[in-house]
Amino acid sequence: MSVAEQLEHEGLSSDEESQIFDAIDKWLERDVRPVVKKYDHSDEYPHDIVDQMKEMGLFGAIIDQKYGGLGMSAATYSKLVIRITEVWMALTGIFNSHLIMATLVQRFGTQYQKEYFLPKFASGELRGGLGLTEPNAGTDLQSIRTKAIKSGEEYIIDGTKTWISNGIEGTCFALLVKTDTHIKPAHKGMSFFIVEKGDGFTVSKRLEKLGYKSIDSAELVFQEFKVPKQNLVCGEEGQGFYQAAGGLEIGRINVAARGVGIASAALKDSIRYSQERHTFGKPIHKHQAIQLKLADMATKTEAARLLVMQAAEAYDKGDRCDMEAGMAKYFASEAAVDCSLEAMRIHGGYGYSKEFDIERYFRDAPLMCIGEGTNEIQRMIIAKQLIARNPI
Numbered sequence: 001m002s003v004a005e006q007l008e009h010e011g012l013s014s015d016e017e018s019q020i021f022d023a024i025d026k027w028l029e030r031d032v033r034p035v036v037k038k039y040d041h042s043d044e045y046p047h048d049i050v051d052q053m054k055e056m057g058l059f060g061a062i063i064d065q066k067y068g069g070l071g072m073s074a075a076t077y078s079k080l081v082i083r084i085t086e087v088w089m090a091l092t093g094i095f096n097s098h099l100i101m102a103t104l105v106q107r108f109g110t111q112y113q114k115e116y117f118l119p120k121f122a123s124g125e126l127r128g129g130l131g132l133t134e135p136n137a138g139t140d141l142q143s144i145r146t147k148a149i150k151s152g153e154e155y156i157i158d159g160t161k162t163w164i165s166n167g168i169e170g171t172c173f174a175l176l177v178k179t180d181t182h183i184k185p186a187h188k189g190m191s192f193f194i195v196e197k198g199d200g201f202t203v204s205k206r207l208e209k210l211g212y213k214s215i216d217s218a219e220l221v222f223q224e225f226k227v228p229k230q231n232l233v234c235g236e237e238g239q240g241f242y243q244a245a246g247g248l249e250i251g252r253i254n255v256a257a258r259g260v261g262i263a264s265a266a267l268k269d270s271i272r273y274s275q276e277r278h279t280f281g282k283p284i285h286k287h288q289a290i291q292l293k294l295a296d297m298a299t300k301t302e303a304a305r306l307l308v309m310q311a312a313e314a315y316d317k318g319d320r321c322d323m324e325a326g327m328a329k330y331f332a333s334e335a336a337v338d339c340s341l342e343a344m345r346i347h348g349g350y351g352y353s354k355e356f357d358i359e360r361y362f363r364d365a366p367l368m369c370i371g372e373g374t375n376e377i378q379r380m381i382i383a384k385q386l387i388a389r390n391p392i
């Protein structure tokens, strides 16, 4: 039975969830693990794997079943992301920012937008991501300069976006722009459009990176790019900043889950290696220095996993979860960085070798501290919520 068939009804029993994960695990071991190094080291886009992801319905993982998606809860989705990341983190980037775009439409879109875009997003016919960041504005989104000026039945968009995941291979993006450049505070003049590539939309640069290989990151330029007004998310100007905040929660939970996946992979490899590698007549796990590392890595990984589940469950209940998602994202991404470095130390020289996976975890992990809101910002969100939820 295909993953899509197994998920044909809302809500999964633990048996159904484990059947799906069995199918995912088989796919990861059979089709993904053997080729990860080849793709990562050549920085080549994995078209064949993306086709399989399409067939399995992963581009619709959290899209409602009535629009052709799998209808996964955030909790199930997080577990899926952890599993895939344990084998190859970059794959989850191919569908995560795509699913944030889908979440924006699902939560805030007009009926037309839901009916037109969601089935195409779920099938993978339209794939893409999220266009927030600009050369001059990442964290400080209110400073973006890309603007959309209304002209009859359409908007004309001019500006530049950078670091856009799936910018080359994707065809459709949720674009954050200014529809009013004078209003104060500036966030009241921000709006989202769902845009498909066309005249006036060019990919100006492919960006080279330390890690997160194979997935395309690009600079996008818009020059007199025309978008129908029916593509303005929710049909009302000025809602973009709030919608970004809402959409990013699922993105943060996803990044946190990726952090758990990297930490867990680093731990599993280290547990195995510490039993295989002998020094001074015994396996290295018998040295107390290695035991301390394994214990710290395992504790951080499990704590991160629990924080991700707590955030995902709050999201699924519809509770406010900015603090929970922030804690999960902050802790899990730092755990990924710590565990990948500790795994490298445990593996000695082999940790630095391209023949092992550790060097990839080490290159991929720091992105989790940056993407979907840096960890500095997460800590500020956590602190603000602590005060807001505990007034005296």
Ligand SMILES: Cc1cc2nc3c(=O)[nH]c(=O)nc-3n(C[C@H](O)[C@H](O)[C@H](O)COP(=O)(O)OP(=O)(O)OC[C@H]3O[C@@H](n4cnc5c(N)ncnc54)[C@H](O)[C@@H]3O)c2cc1C
Pocket (backbone or CB within 6 Å): 097, 129, 130, 131, 132, 133, 136, 137, 138, 139, 140, 162, 163, 164, 165, 166, 209, 212, 217, 367, 370, 371, 372, 373, 374, 375, 376, 377
């Ligand atoms: C591989 C990759 C993929 C990406 N994918 C996407 C994508 O698909 N779509 C997209 O829109 N963006 C994407 N980004 C961009 C990413 O979201 C931004 O890099 C991130 O938001 C940080 O913005 P910045 O790089 O401009 O850093 P800045 O905002 O310039 O921050 C620089 C430093 O200052 C700190 N800082 C900033 N403001 C404050 C403050 N008020 N208080 C305390 N500290 C502060 C930050 O934490 C950081 O340490 C991607 C980035 C990378 C590297």
